[in-house]
Amino acid sequence: MDKHQQQAPELPEHKAPWWMDGREQQEPHFLGNGLNTFWRKAWHWLLFPLRQLDPLECSENILNVLAWDRGIQRFSNEPLLLYRKRVKFAFANARDAGDIAGFKRIFERLGIGWVELHERQPGVPWDVIIIELADLALAQNQQLLQVLIQHYGRTCRRYRYKVVYPQPLRLHAARFSGSYQVFGAKLG
Incomplete structure (x- = not known):
C-alpha cells in the first residue's frame, strides 16, 4: 500500500x-x-x-510535467526508473546539495552505491573535490554523475574522480594451539 x-x-x-x-x-x-x-x-x-502525484507510479506524461516543475531534465538513454527517482527526490537532493554528507545521501538515494568525497587534500588545489568510488559504479553511471555534479555540485569547485577497485577478502579464523619445549645444552 x-x-x-x-x-x-x-x-x-x-x-x-x-x-x-x-x-x-x-x-x-x-x-x-x-x-x-x-x-x-x-x-x-x-x-x-x-x-498521479507520485513520480514512481504516475504516467510518463505527468512525470515530465513534474520533472519540469522540479527542474529535472532527462538525459539521453536515461532509464525510466532512474528518471522517476531523480524526480521523486528532487527536493531532498536540492536540500542536501552543498555538503559532503548531503552529496553522499544523494548518491545513496539514486542507487550509485559506495562513494567517498574528499576536499582540501594536501598537495591538491583547494577548490578540487575528489569523488572516490568503485570502478563499476563510475562505468555504469558516467552520465548520471555528470548530471548530478552539474545540478547539485558546488559552484567554483572542480571535481576529480578517484577510482577504487574493490577486491573481496576472505579471512578464515581457526584455532591454533601448540606446545613448546625448551632444551638447554652446554658446550664443553
Whole structure:
C-alpha cells in the first residue's frame, strides 16, 4: 500500500446481514460481495488522481510535467526508473546539495552505491573535490554523475574522480594451539 492509499480513508469490509441462514438462500451473500467489489473499484478510481502525484507510479506524461516543475531534465538513454527517482527526490537532493554528507545521501538515494568525497587534500588545489568510488559504479553511471555534479555540485569547485577497485577478502579464523619445549645444552 503506497502513501496515498495510507492517507485515504480505509474502505471497511462489510458483510450484508440477512435473517435467512439457510444454505439455499445465498442471494444476499452474493449481492453483498458484488457491492463490496464495486465500491473497491470506485475507491481505486477516486484515488487515481492521488497516485498521479507520485513520480514512481504516475504516467510518463505527468512525470515530465513534474520533472519540469522540479527542474529535472532527462538525459539521453536515461532509464525510466532512474528518471522517476531523480524526480521523486528532487527536493531532498536540492536540500542536501552543498555538503559532503548531503552529496553522499544523494548518491545513496539514486542507487550509485559506495562513494567517498574528499576536499582540501594536501598537495591538491583547494577548490578540487575528489569523488572516490568503485570502478563499476563510475562505468555504469558516467552520465548520471555528470548530471548530478552539474545540478547539485558546488559552484567554483572542480571535481576529480578517484577510482577504487574493490577486491573481496576472505579471512578464515581457526584455532591454533601448540606446545613448546625448551632444551638447554652446554658446550664443553
